[in-house]
Amino acid sequence: MAAPMKPVDVVLVGGGMTAAILGKALAEAGYKVVALERGVMRDTVPDFQSPAMHDELKYSIRHALMQNPAVQTVSVRNFVGQKPLPMRQLGSFLPGEGVGGAMVHWNGQTWRFQPEWFRMRSWVDEKYGRDFLGPDVTIQNWGVTWEDLEPHYTTFDKVFGIGGNAGNLRGTIQAGGNPFEGPRSEPFPNPPMKEGHSGHLFRQGAEKLGLKPFPVPSGNSTTHYRNPYGAELKPCMYCGHCETFACEHFAKASPQVAILPFLLSNPNFELRTRSHVLRIEWDRERKLATGVTYVDARGAEVFQPAGVVALTAFAHHNPILLLQSGIGTPYDPATRQGVVGRNYTYQTMSSVDVFYAGRKRINPFMGAGALGTAIDEYNNGSMDHSGLGFVGGAYLAANQTNGRPIQHHPTPSGTPRWGAGWKKAVRDHYNSTVNVSVHGSSTPHPGNYIGLDRGYTDAYGQPLGMITFDFPHNDRLMSNWLTERAREIGEAMGGDDVSVSWLAEHYSVGPYQTTHNAGGAIMGEDPGTSVVNRYLQSWDLHNLFVVGASAFPQNAGYNPTATVGALAFWTAAAMVDRYMKSPGPLA
Amino acid sequence: MRPALALLAVALVAGPAAAQVPTPAARPAQPAAEPSPPSAEERPMLPPVAGAARAAQPDSLAPMTPPGPQQADVAPAPSQAAPPAPPDGAVAQPASAPNAAPATPADFGPDPNRGRLVALGGWTQSGRAACTQCHGMDGLGDASGAFPRLAGLDGWYLYKSLRDYASGARPNAVMTPVARALSDREMQDVAAHYAGFTDLPYAPPAAALDTATLQKGAAIVAVGLPDQGVAACSSCHGENGAGGGVAYPRIAGQSAPYVERQLRLWKTGGRDGDPMNVMEQVAKAMSDDDIAAVAAWLATVDPGPVPTETAATAAPAGQGAAGSVEQGTDAKVSPATAPGTAAPPADPAATPPWLPGAQGGARP
Numbered sequence: 001m002a003a004p005m006k007p008v009d010v011v012l013v014g015g016g017m018t019a020a021i022l023g024k025a026l027a028e029a030g031y032k033v034v035a036l037e038r039g040v041m042r043d044t045v046p047d048f049q050s051p052a053m054h055d056e057l058k059y060s061i062r063h064a065l066m067q068n069p070a071v072q073t074v075s076v077r078n079f080v081g082q083k084p085l086p087m088r089q090l091g092s093f094l095p096g097e098g099v100g101g102a103m104v105h106w107n108g109q110t111w112r113f114q115p116e117w118f119r120m121r122s123w124v125d126e127k128y129g130r131d132f133l134g135p136d137v138t139i140q141n142w143g144v145t146w147e148d149l150e151p152h153y154t155t156f157d158k159v160f161g162i163g164g165n166a167g168n169l170r171g172t173i174q175a176g177g178n179p180f181e182g183p184r185s186e187p188f189p190n191p192p193m194k195e196g197h198s199g200h201l202f203r204q205g206a207e208k209l210g211l212k213p214f215p216v217p218s219g220n221s222t223t224h225y226r227n228p229y230g231a232e233l234k235p236c237m238y239c240g241h242c243e244t245f246a247c248e249h250f251a252k253a254s255p256q257v258a259i260l261p262f263l264l265s266n267p268n269f270e271l272r273t274r275s276h277v278l279r280i281e282w283d284r285e286r287k288l289a290t291g292v293t294y295v296d297a298r299g300a301e302v303f304q305p306a307g308v309v310a311l312t313a314f315a316h317h318n319p320i321l322l323l324q325s326g327i328g329t330p331y332d333p334a335t336r337q338g339v340v341g342r343n344y345t346y347q348t349m350s351s352v353d354v355f356y357a358g359r360k361r362i363n364p365f366m367g368a369g370a371l372g373t374a375i376d377e378y379n380n381g382s383m384d385h386s387g388l389g390f391v392g393g394a395y396l397a398a399n400q401t402n403g404r405p406i407q408h409h410p411t412p413s414g415t416p417r418w419g420a421g422w423k424k425a426v427r428d429h430y431n432s433t434v435n436v437s438v439h440g441s442s443t444p445h446p447g448n449y450i451g452l453d454r455g456y457t458d459a460y461g462q463p464l465g466m467i468t469f470d471f472p473h474n475d476r477l478m479s480n481w482l483t484e485r486a487r488e489i490g491e492a493m494g495g496d497d498v499s500v501s502w503l504a505e506h507y508s509v510g511p512y513q514t515t516h517n518a519g520g521a522i523m524g525e526d527p528g529t530s531v532v533n534r535y536l537q538s539w540d541l542h543n544l545f546v547v548g549a550s551a552f553p554q555n556a557g558y559n560p561t562a563t564v565g566a567l568a569f570w571t572a573a574a575m576v577d578r579y580m581k582s583p584g585p586l587a
Numbered sequence: 588m589r590p591a592l593a594l595l596a597v598a599l600v601a602g603p604a605a606a607q608v609p610t611p612a613a614r615p616a617q618p619a620a621e622p623s624p625p626s627a628e629e630r631p632m633l634p635p636v637a638g639a640a641r642a643a644q645p646d647s648l649a650p651m652t653p654p655g656p657q658q659a660d661v662a663p664a665p666s667q668a669a670p671p672a673p674p675d676g677a678v679a680q681p682a683s684a685p686n687a688a689p690a691t692p693a694d695f696g697p698d699p700n701r702g703r704l705v706a707l708g709g710w711t712q713s714g715r716a717a718c719t720q721c722h723g724m725d726g727l728g729d730a731s732g733a734f735p736r737l738a739g740l741d742g743w744y745l746y747k748s749l750r751d752y753a754s755g756a757r758p759n760a761v762m763t764p765v766a767r768a769l770s771d772r773e774m775q776d777v778a779a780h781y782a783g784f785t786d787l788p789y790a791p792p793a794a795a796l797d798t799a800t801l802q803k804g805a806a807i808v809a810v811g812l813p814d815q816g817v818a819a820c821s822s823c824h825g826e827n828g829a830g831g832g833v834a835y836p837r838i839a840g841q842s843a844p845y846v847e848r849q850l851r852l853w854k855t856g857g858r859d860g861d862p863m864n865v866m867e868q869v870a871k872a873m874s875d876d877d878i879a880a881v882a883a884w885l886a887t888v889d890p891g892p893v894p895t896e897t898a899a900t901a902a903p904a905g906q907g908a909a910g911s912v913e914q915g916t917d918a919k920v921s922p923a924t925a926p927g928t929a930a931p932p933a934d935p936a937a938t939p940p941w942l943p944g945a946q947g948g949a950r951p
Contacts, residue, residue, distance in 0.1 A: 045813070050822045194863045224816050224872070234816035238863040239823065249811075249818050363834055366862045 004291075004303045008032040008270075009580070011292055011306035013277045013321065014313035015039070016101020017561070018547045018568040020255035020263060022310055024229075025572035027268035031580060034304060035269070035312070036294050038276035039098030044256050048104075048246035050239075056404045060244040063090050065105045067097040072458040074316065076509050078470040080333050080447055086456050086464060092508070093346075093515040094244065095314045099273060100255045102314060102515055103561070107243040107369030107401060108219030108252050110162045111558035112153050112566075114381035115146035115182040120554055124391055133391060137474045138343060138444045140553040143525045143534030143587070144570070146182050152569035154186050156562055160253035161225040161233045163190030164217035178214050178374070180382040190222045193236070197362045198434040199373030201354070202398030205493030211375040216397055218370035219253035219561075229262045240402040242369025252369065275302075278460060280309055280325040282541055289327075289544045295460060308580070310545040311521075312568075316344070318550040319450045319520030319531070320465030328531055328540050331449050333468070339531045341450035343519040344467060345555040348394070348440030348475045350503045352486040354495035355412050356432040363431065364403030372399035378485050379557045380441060390477040392441030394557040396486050398434050410435065413499045436490055438482045440503075441557035442518070445472035450520040470507045479503040516560050521550035525587075533587035535574040536567060542585045547571055697742065702780030705773045716765050718777060726781040730792060730886075732844025739893045742775075742782035743833045749774040751860035758857070786892030789840040796883060804884030807877060816872045820881065823865075829890035834862060837893070843886035850878040 010026050012019040015037025026033045042048070042065075058064045067073075067090065075084035096102035116123040120139040124132060133139075156162070166187045167177025192215035195203070203213045220242065221233035236251040250257050263269050274297035281303065282289045291305035311318045322328055322340050331342035374397035376382055385391055402408060410433040411425040453466040471479070483502055490498040504511075524530025527539035536551055538544040547568050549560045556563075574586055706724065708717030718737075722728050726737030737745060751757040752766035753774075769777070808828055811819035820828055823835040830837030838846060852858035853870035861867060870878070 049810075050819060051826070054822075196863070232814075232816075234813070234818075235868045237818045237822070237865050237868075239818075248822070250813060250816070363862065365832075366834060 003300065004305055005034075007291070007305040007307070008034045009306065010034075010308045010310060010575075011036065011304050012310050012312045013280075013292060014101065014311070014317070015099045015271060015273065016096065016312065016314065017103040017255055017565060019101075019310075019312040020259040021565065021568040022312060022547065022572045022575070023269050024259055024263045024266075025569075025576050026580070027263065027266045029576045029580065031268060033269050034306070035271050036275040036277055036292065036304065037099050037101075037271065037273045038294075039096075039273065041271075041273045042098045042100060042104065042246070042256070043260075044246070044248065044250060048248045048256075050248040053245055053248050054239070054241050056241075056406045059105075060404065060407060063094060063244070065096055065098065065244065065246060066090055067095040070459070072460070072462075072464070074320075074465045074467050075453040075456055076467045076469070078468070078506050080468060084453055084466045084468070086453075087509045091510045092513050093517055094512070095317075095515065099260070099271065100246075103254045104246045104256065105244050106219070106252075106254075106515075106561060107559075109370045109372070109399075109559045110157070110160070110164075110217045110219045110253075110562045111395070112181060113556040113558055113563050114180065114379060116381045117554070117556045118142040118145055118149070120391075128385065128391075132385075133474070136445055136472065137391065138446055139391070140343070140444075140522070140524055140529060142523050142551075142553055143530075144523070144567075148534075149563075149566045149570060150182065150185060152566040152573075153562060154184070155569050156565040157186075158189050159227050159229065160219055160258050160565075161190050161221045161227055162188055162217055162219055162253070162562075163222040164188045164192045164215055167214060176214060178217075178376050179212055180376040180379060188217065190218075190225055193218050193220065193222055193368060193371050194238075195373060196366065196371050196400035197360065198364070198398045198400040199371070201360065201434050201493050202373050202436060202489065205489045205491075206373075206375050208492045209489060211377050211489070213373045213375050216370050216372035216374050216399065218368070220247075220368045220370050221251045221253070227258055229259065231258045231261060233257055236368050238366045238368050238371065240365045240367035240404065242367070242401055273297075276460065277313075277321065278324070278462060280311075280321060280327060280544065282325065282327060282544075287541055289541045308543045308545070308575070308583075309541075310547055310575075311550075312547050315517040315549040316450055316465060316467065316520055318546050318548050320452070322521060322531070322546070323450070323452050323465070324462055327538070327544070330451065333447055333449055336446050339522075339527075339529065341520050342529075342531075343444040343522045343553050344448045344450045344469055344517075345442035345444050345519045345552065346469060346507070347514040347516040347555060348392075348442050348471060348479045348503060349513045350438045350440070350479050350483045350486070351501045352436045352438075352483070352490040353410050353412070353499045353501070354434045354436065354490045354493050355410070355429055355497040355499070356434075356494075357496045358428055358432050359496075360432045360434075362400070362403075362434065364400055364408060364433075367400045367402045369401050370399075371401065372397045374398075375489075378482055388477070388481060390474045390481070392443055392475065392478045392554075392557060394438045394440035394478070394482045396436055396438055396482070396489065398436050403430070412497045434493065434495070436486050438479065438486050439514075439557055439559070440475065440479050440482055442516075442555040443472060443474050444519060444554050445474075448472070471503060476503060514559075516549070516555060518549040518552040518555040518560060521546045521548075522553040523551040524553060533585070535579075535586045536571045537574075537579070537586050543583060545571060545575065697746075697775040697779035699776065699779040699783050701773075702776035702778065705769070705777040706780050716768070718765075718781075721761075722781070725784050725787055727787060728842065728845075730790070730842045732842045732846075732848060735845040736841055737781040738784035738787045740782060740836055741830065741833050742778045744836045745778035745781055746774050747860070749778065756858075756860040789889040791889075792843060792883075792886045796887065800880045801884050801887065803877075804880035804882070807873075807881050808884060812872070812877065815874075815877075817869055817877070827888050827890060828885050829888075830893070837890060838885050839888035839890035841885055843882040845882075846885055847878055847882035850882065851875075854878070 009031040010033045012023055012035040015035045019035045023033050023035055069088055069090060073087050075086045077084040096105055119141045121141050165177035166174050166184050167179045167181045168183045169187060170185060171183045173179045206213045220236035223235055225233040234250040237249055242252060264271060275294045277292050277294040279293055280289050281291050281293055289309040291303055292309060293301060293303050296302050311321055319341050323330055328340040329338040330340050331338040374395045376395045379393040379395055380391060383393060409426040410429055415425040416422050448469045451466045453464040456464045458464055483500060487498060487500050521531040523532045523534060523536060532538055532546050532551060536545050536547050538546060549564050551567060578586055706718040721734040722737050728734040728736040749766045749769060752759055752762040808820040811817045823831050824838050825831040828839035850870045853866045
């Protein structure tokens with residue numbers, strides 16, 4: 001029997017970026033908030049300090065900042081009918097664990113989705129006709145528009161000190177930025193990063209082809225930056241230890257740097273760590289959530305009653321918790337009915353390596369997570385898909401994030417996989433290779449969804465979440481076409497050798513791709529095809545909010561973090577301005 | 588050195604440096620012809636230069652008039668007799684083309700024996716300044732700060748410094764004309780010469796020191812000044828400033844006035860060439876007291892011999908150049924083939940240990 005805690009106004013499940021955003025808004029509006037994080041407390045000092053932090057073995061290979069699959073993981077399969085197997089090692093995606101969540105170890109690449117992506121279904125019908133796509137490309141409208149979210153994207157940029165060149169400022173295209181972005185109301189709060197040599201070479205190749213390169217918008221602060229809350233960010237030192245590491249220097253945007261000091265000092269807010277939430281408790285009669293049950297640090301089950309429950313866990317954990325709690329109708333791929341778990345999407349990645357065989361000195365170790373140069377001519381809203389048979393797209397970028405000894409050893413195709421020949425190739429090509437990444441969109445498919453595994457359980461005895469996913473046909477066409485465009489740029493960059501890494505034949509959890517899981521608790525205008533409404537409020541229980549990339553009906557050809565953050569600010573505003581004052585369905 | 592940092596340092600030292608220097612096939616008996624006119628992208632990427640130092644634009648190395656025979660306005664001519672005759676069969680290096688495309692690994696084959704001659708002030712007949720005049724034959728410099736220690740610094744870093752002096756990224760009344768008088772090949776060679784002195788001793792600083800200043804400096808080097816945005820020097824420059832590989836030179840044991848002046852130059856925009864402007868960012872965030880403290884403390888550090896994996900694994904080379912300092916001449920110099928011998932060094936001990944040939948691999 002779970003011992004109850006004192007009731008609070010809002011309980012947040014998870015202690016990462018979205019919890020920090022919601023927590024701060026609600027606590028400052030006077031509400032009592034508890035955030036339950038299953039990991040430990042972590043902060044820049046002492047946990048993220050150098051030189052101990054620059055330990056690639058501990059952090060990149062052994063995943064010290066991430067979820068432990070031995071405690072809880074997901075099972076994965078490509079198709080219905082296959083036996084799903086537990087993912088026993090992190091590979092394809094790297095969910096964080098601990099205060100700050102995945103934003104502690106992200107790279108900092110900060111993109112906005114293009115305006116049409118939020119009304120994708122209508123846009124495709126209008127532009128290409130209802131017959132352009134087959135029935136298996138189950139894109140949907142989000143229920144929010146670019147105009148709704150743009151102010152919250154801008155808030156995100158300011159809170160986290162994002163640096164770059166605006167490409168579209170209030171409708172006027174600016175040189176030096178992304179000409180294909182949606183109109184910004186304000187310029188970036190920080191200037192762009194210094195261009196690395198990889199970006200410089202990519203820029204030259206891209207400009208030869210008439211493309212318009214620009215610096216990747218960056219969450220690695222480029223100046224001494226003071227955010228609107230009073231947080232001080234420091235300029236990035238290009239130390240080359242961003243992704244999978246925490247920043248010792250107060251430069252990389254994270255909850256610790258930008259929000260938590262002002263949140264943890266607020267007596268309305270309590271952060272409870274080592275608190276693993278098992279399920280949402282809810283009243284079937286009144287159709288309201290009553291709180292959550294969690295396992296505390298001593299292993300005891302505890303019930304936390306709350307007026308409002310907000311799921312602020314990492315993307316796929318949200319729908320998995322809904323399924324484990326029995327909330328909403330689970331999606332069934334056989335009948336294509338139900339909503340919880342539907343429209344699971346990921347990211348469609350490929351790349352091209354350009355080898356200069358020693359003729360360039362890239363110095364990749366002078367890197368930063370968001371140091372890169374990109375072109376966006378081939379993203380969904382930038383191009384004409386007529387005759388191509390797919391929707392979606394990607395940005396192409398030469399990123400210079402690191403030159404770390406264990407994982408950075410690009411070699412041309414044909415290099416032996418081991419031995420003296422491999423070692424020589426690593427030595428020859430370490431410092432003169434540029435990677436051009438294709439960051440492709442992920443459209444939904446009726447066969448790709450999140451469910452519960454009927455066989456395997458986690459350390460708490462609960463069924464594992466089950467991910468059924470493979471790259472849909474639409475995305476394979478998109479990826480092949482985009483990768484050819486990347487190869488063209490690679491050839492124009494003047495290297496000796498251009499190696500192409502095409503999209504894999506089947507999705508595999510082995511190789512790292514991105515931690516951009518999305519969908520499963522999608523937002524929309526119709527409760528028949530979505531789990532939450534446009535305010536990320538559950539259609540089933542009006543005092544339940546589900547915040548995260550779980551809300552995306554389809555994942556764009558951009559990194560999702562800024563959009564997750566913008567939705568969190570949007571939802572926080574709806575809760576503070578409307579819901580908490582007058583609880584009820586908001587849409 | 589902590590294992591993780593040692594691994595990083597070794598990877599940085601062994602990796603990029605080694606990647607830049609392929610196993611030399613046939614080392615030419617005389618210097619090869621200068622490479623064809625530079626393409627802008629060949630040279631290391633330099634960010635825009637601040638303030639008075641904004642000479643050349645970063646996207647091109649505008650050809651500069653070679654100093655030619657007017658050596659009079661350069662640093663004092665060597666007081667020794669006429670510069671040594673070039674080796675038999677040598678092709679006279681043009682004093683011009685200091686801004687040729689930087690060494691690409693295909694022709695980066697530095698010869699510390701030629702470098703010794705460059706350091707002495709002559710590889711050609713042009714009678715230019717001798718590095719030894721100020722920096723000493725072995726690169727110990729002097730503690731006044733006017734002539735920094737070169738011994739044991741990374742070879743590529745020394746080469747890059749000369750290129751920065753020549754390009755205007757790092758303007759200096761003495762070094763700029765000196766560097767502009769050197770060809771690219773000479774820059775590589777003299778860098779290799781000084782980099783070879785990997786285990787010369789570090790002398791304690793002469794001045795009486797104030798412990799409070801030393802403690803402050805030590806703390807900044809170890810943990811930085813987070814509230815000011817100053818990263819720990821050791822994050823990049825290695826534990827106690829012992830060096831973090833080609834891009835992050837050894838600062839430990841460097842003369843305090845020299846370090847202080849460099850930090851102030853970055854702070855005021857008088858020095859460029861730091862990748863990504865990180866040193867400019869760091870220095871701007873430091874007060875003058877912080878700078879003085881760091882410089883004072885670093886001068887007291889004896890970082891020991893340059894740690895190289897290759898020193899341990901160098902096969903018949905024994906200890907390489909570093910360990911074979913002999914008394915063949917007045918100055919301490921590694922045993923080299925006598926001037927006049929143009930052939931590649933027969934003595935493997937004369938090859939700097941950080942060249943891949945010294946690892947027991949293919950020999951020239």
